[in-house]
Amino acid sequence: MEHLDEQERQNAWNEIEESLRNGKIDQFRAEFLELHPYDQARIFEELEESLRQEIYMYVSPEEMADVMEHVDDEEVEPYFSEMDPRFASDVFAEMSSDDAVDIMNQLDKDKVASFLTIMEQEDAQEIKDLLHYEEKTAGSIMTTEYVSLKASMKVQEAMNHLRTEAPDAETIYYTYVVDEDKRLVGVISLRDLIISEPEWTIEEAMSDRVVSVSVAKDQEEIAQMMRDYDFLALPVVDFQDHLLGIITVDDIMDVMDEEASDDYSKLAAISDVDGPNDNAFTSAKKRLPWLIILLFLGSLTASLISQFEEQLNQVAILAIFIPLIAGMAGNTGTQALAVAVRGIATGEIRKQGKVRMMFREASTGLITGVVCGLIIMGIVYVWQGNFFLGVLVGISIMSALIVATIAGSFVPLIMDRLNIDPAVASGPFITTINDLISILIYFGMASAFMNLLV
Amino acid sequence: MEHLDEQERQNAWNEIEESLRNGKIDQFRAEFLELHPYDQARIFEELEESLRQEIYMYVSPEEMADVMEHVDDEEVEPYFSEMDPRFASDVFAEMSSDDAVDIMNQLDKDKVASFLTIMEQEDAQEIKDLLHYEEKTAGSIMTTEYVSLKASMKVQEAMNHLRTEAPDAETIYYTYVVDEDKRLVGVISLRDLIISEPEWTIEEAMSDRVVSVSVAKDQEEIAQMMRDYDFLALPVVDFQDHLLGIITVDDIMDVMDEEASDDYSKLAAISDVDGPNDNAFTSAKKRLPWLIILLFLGSLTASLISQFEEQLNQVAILAIFIPLIAGMAGNTGTQALAVAVRGIATGEIRKQGKVRMMFREASTGLITGVVCGLIIMGIVYVWQGNFFLGVLVGISIMSALIVATIAGSFVPLIMDRLNIDPAVASGPFITTINDLISILIYFGMASAFMNLLV
Numbered sequence: 001m002e003h004l005d006e007q008e009r010q011n012a013w014n015e016i017e018e019s020l021r022n023g024k025i026d027q028f029r030a031e032f033l034e035l036h037p038y039d040q041a042r043i044f045e046e047l048e049e050s051l052r053q054e055i056y057m058y059v060s061p062e063e064m065a066d067v068m069e070h071v072d073d074e075e076v077e078p079y080f081s082e083m084d085p086r087f088a089s090d091v092f093a094e095m096s097s098d099d100a101v102d103i104m105n106q107l108d109k110d111k112v113a114s115f116l117t118i119m120e121q122e123d124a125q126e127i128k129d130l131l132h133y134e135e136k137t138a139g140s141i142m143t144t145e146y147v148s149l150k151a152s153m154k155v156q157e158a159m160n161h162l163r164t165e166a167p168d169a170e171t172i173y174y175t176y177v178v179d180e181d182k183r184l185v186g187v188i189s190l191r192d193l194i195i196s197e198p199e200w201t202i203e204e205a206m207s208d209r210v211v212s213v214s215v216a217k218d219q220e221e222i223a224q225m226m227r228d229y230d231f232l233a234l235p236v237v238d239f240q241d242h243l244l245g246i247i248t249v250d251d252i253m254d255v256m257d258e259e260a261s262d263d264y265s266k267l268a269a270i271s272d273v274d275g276p277n278d279n280a281f282t283s284a285k286k287r288l289p290w291l292i293i294l295l296f297l298g299s300l301t302a303s304l305i306s307q308f309e310e311q312l313n314q315v316a317i318l319a320i321f322i323p324l325i326a327g328m329a330g331n332t333g334t335q336a337l338a339v340a341v342r343g344i345a346t347g348e349i350r351k352q353g354k355v356r357m358m359f360r361e362a363s364t365g366l367i368t369g370v371v372c373g374l375i376i377m378g379i380v381y382v383w384q385g386n387f388f389l390g391v392l393v394g395i396s397i398m399s400a401l402i403v404a405t406i407a408g409s410f411v412p413l414i415m416d417r418l419n420i421d422p423a424v425a426s427g428p429f430i431t432t433i434n435d436l437i438s439i440l441i442y443f444g445m446a447s448a449f450m451n452l453l454v
Numbered sequence: 455m456e457h458l459d460e461q462e463r464q465n466a467w468n469e470i471e472e473s474l475r476n477g478k479i480d481q482f483r484a485e486f487l488e489l490h491p492y493d494q495a496r497i498f499e500e501l502e503e504s505l506r507q508e509i510y511m512y513v514s515p516e517e518m519a520d521v522m523e524h525v526d527d528e529e530v531e532p533y534f535s536e537m538d539p540r541f542a543s544d545v546f547a548e549m550s551s552d553d554a555v556d557i558m559n560q561l562d563k564d565k566v567a568s569f570l571t572i573m574e575q576e577d578a579q580e581i582k583d584l585l586h587y588e589e590k591t592a593g594s595i596m597t598t599e600y601v602s603l604k605a606s607m608k609v610q611e612a613m614n615h616l617r618t619e620a621p622d623a624e625t626i627y628y629t630y631v632v633d634e635d636k637r638l639v640g641v642i643s644l645r646d647l648i649i650s651e652p653e654w655t656i657e658e659a660m661s662d663r664v665v666s667v668s669v670a671k672d673q674e675e676i677a678q679m680m681r682d683y684d685f686l687a688l689p690v691v692d693f694q695d696h697l698l699g700i701i702t703v704d705d706i707m708d709v710m711d712e713e714a715s716d717d718y719s720k721l722a723a724i725s726d727v728d729g730p731n732d733n734a735f736t737s738a739k740k741r742l743p744w745l746i747i748l749l750f751l752g753s754l755t756a757s758l759i760s761q762f763e764e765q766l767n768q769v770a771i772l773a774i775f776i777p778l779i780a781g782m783a784g785n786t787g788t789q790a791l792a793v794a795v796r797g798i799a800t801g802e803i804r805k806q807g808k809v810r811m812m813f814r815e816a817s818t819g820l821i822t823g824v825v826c827g828l829i830i831m832g833i834v835y836v837w838q839g840n841f842f843l844g845v846l847v848g849i850s851i852m853s854a855l856i857v858a859t860i861a862g863s864f865v866p867l868i869m870d871r872l873n874i875d876p877a878v879a880s881g882p883f884i885t886t887i888n889d890l891i892s893i894l895i896y897f898g899m900a901s902a903f904m905n906l907l908v
Contacts, residue, residue: 280817
């Protein structure tokens with residue numbers, strides 16, 4: 001079986017919709033539940049409310065939980081609102097606690113409180129514990145549904161324990177070992193467990209070189225670690241090494257996607273990539289704040305140029321090269337920025353040191369500046385037949401590129417030092433700074449050598 | 455144990471270097487091999503060549519293979535060149551075949567051929583088979599070191615088989631089941647295996663709803679699938695459903711990182727994010743091609759403006775707003791581009807349909823255009839006290855934003871339709887197109903209403 005392509009999903013959708021409309025419960029259940037929950041969720045989202053209400057009647061809270069875990073967190077609110085509250089709270093109880101918390105973080109506090117009240121004590125407590133942790137930390141993405149083993153257990157005993165616990169645990173491929181005080185002391189993979197002798201103790205079979213993360217650690221750093229170390233799971237501990245939960249690789253893949261979209265969006269100056277169900281108004285609302293800020297920043301550039309109205313009146317041709325010089329400064333600054341932001345995100349820059357990086361960027365700016373400066377000097381000379389104009393534009397571009405490259409890498413490094421996410425220093429801001437600097441250089445030099453130009 | 459921070463790695467590095475310099479083999483081995491291969495690789499890369507040569511003497515090919523799997527593919531070439539060729543080919547033989555192939559794709563064809571000649575027949579064949587597949591397809595990222603089970607085996611027998619094969623297999627957590635013709639017929643997780651009765655056959659215990667990918671499938675789509683479906687492994691098949699290899703989640707995390715960096719770099723117009731060991735010349739060489747193309751595109755803008763020299767001579771103040779209008783068109787185009795590129799990358803756009811997306815973007819452009827146009831109209835009127843200039847700039851920005859938004863989303867959609875990676879339509883190209891369009895609109899309107907302005 002290939003996974004469902006557009007056509008197959010459409011066919012499945014048609015069949016399922018028909019069964020629902022005709023009230024054929026068994027047929028609906030057979031068709032719907034044979035699909036992967038990811039595809040179930042895609043079809044579920046396309047149905048109208050009356051049919052969704054039928055589904056709530058025909059599937060169990062556990063089956064619905066699987067579907068809800070595959071709906072985008074930001075789209076899920078209306079579905080929980082339209083469900084019968086008792087059914088909704090049962091669905092939450094059946095979900096992985098980390099996924100349930102991700103969704104609850106999107107809901108009204110009142111609604112969350114009422115769901116938690118109806119829910120069974122134990123399930124509610126698990127979710128409440130997780131709701132405390134700050135977003136984007138280890139605590140917020142970990143699950144508390146894991147199996148742990150005691151160091152003193154026998155391997156045989158441990159296997160039996162895993163067999164019983166397997167259905168409720170997020171993973172049993174890596175199991176963490178704790179001492180009497182619930183402190184993390186080791187890790188054993190299922191792979192090692194099945195090749196160990198049944199009568200060994202876990203302490204003998206496990207590895208005591210277990211890597212853990214603190215509950216407050218940033219999710220992006222955790223993603224880096226899991227990728228670098230090829231982990232399938234990672235235990236989360238408090239400051240006394242008590243095991244609090246585990247993070248599994250499937251959650252980390254979502255984190256990687258989220259962080260990549262985030263960096264990408266900021267480089268493009270959108271606060272958030274539009275969701276699939278956004279209409280034009282929602283999209284415009286997300287983009288307008290940036291555009292309005294940029295409009296004011298752009299007015300700064302305009303007002304700077306207006307200071308040189310006199311020069312423009314004398315040599316109107318100066319205006320021709322404004323977008324070229326500002327544009328090149330913007331482009332090169334964005335390049336330097338992107339290198340710095342990715343370098344910080346992947347941890348490369350921490351390894352090689354910031355001073356070395358700054359020095360390299362300055363030299364890179366020098367090289368690219370000289371090359372581009374010489375090229376444009378030639379172009380302008382040939383095109384306009386004016387040697388001094390060529391020199392002026394060439395030197396302006398050279399200086400602008402050097403300054404812009406340094407600015408592009410310096411700003412994110414400073415922000416990282418100040419513990420601000422460097423991606424916030426998004427492309428357009430760097431571009432505006434570089435616009436201003438490059439225009440200042442250009443008109444500054446034009447004023448100084450005005451007598452050569454007229 | 456936390457993973458190594460900068461300080462701890464520095465300490466380990468000092469100790470290891472000292473042991474190497476003093477020829478204390480046992481002490482070096484103890485200190486080096488206790489580290490995670492990821493950290494081994496980081497320290498290894500920092501050592502000078504004479505010390506690396508010592509390491510090649512003191513560790514086994516298998517231990518070196520672990521280190522090499524954690525060195526960046528693009529940095530690995532000098533190490534294999536400086537090794538004794540026999541040792542190097544032993545290291546390749548010990549690596550996961552998929553990782554070995556990734557590295558060989560970076561080496562000279564001559565070198566690869568000579569390594570393969572020295573290597574044992576069987577290992578060489580495995581690598582040769584994989585070298586055929588095109589880069590960035592399932593074939594190029596899959597491994598052939600997997601365990602498969604026959605449908606007729608008993609569970610007990612299968613467990614014994616896994617125990618023997620575990621050390622050489624990439625994963626045993628998901629095992630694929632084949633029929634007599636090596637065709638894929640099912641999948642069984644180790645989890646299901648340990649809770650099944652020993653005397654059942656695999657056919658009874660397995661799931662026959664196994665998702666597979668074709669060997670030519672694009673790696674980005676595979677990453678989407680594994681993330682959506684929460685898979686830890688995925689089988690790769692040919693067109694007749696023969697099992698060829700498996701793809702594991704750790705390779706997919708590298709793919710996700712690579713694709714995210716790729717999209718990000720293209721938005722910023724760098725061909726490749728600089729590697730950690732790049733010097734200024736290498737960085738400049740990577741950025742200059744883009745900058746030079748953009749320089750010529752920028753000259754187009756300049757030459758377009760020069761067509762309006764007459765208008766500029768009459769109303770020099772017109773020049774003031776050129777960067778603002780071009781900049782806003784560039785910004786809004788980049789926003790639309792980013793939304794489209796991310797939407798294609800995550801598969802969202804395929805779900806909602808391209809026509810709907812285009813319509814939404816056009817409406818979004820209209821809304822943002824009207825809002826920004828009105829704001830700038832006010833600013834210009836208050837600042838310059840010239841009503842017509844305000845209207846001119848306002849209407850220009852409004853039209854530019856609408857056109858730029860449509861262009862920003864239309865171009866990547868067209869490229870996707872033509873099977874070109876839409877990320878190639880990088881920010882600066884869209885920006886240049888939008889520069890040209892917006893300047894044309896601005897000066898076109900200025901020419902038409904010149905008598906109102908002077």
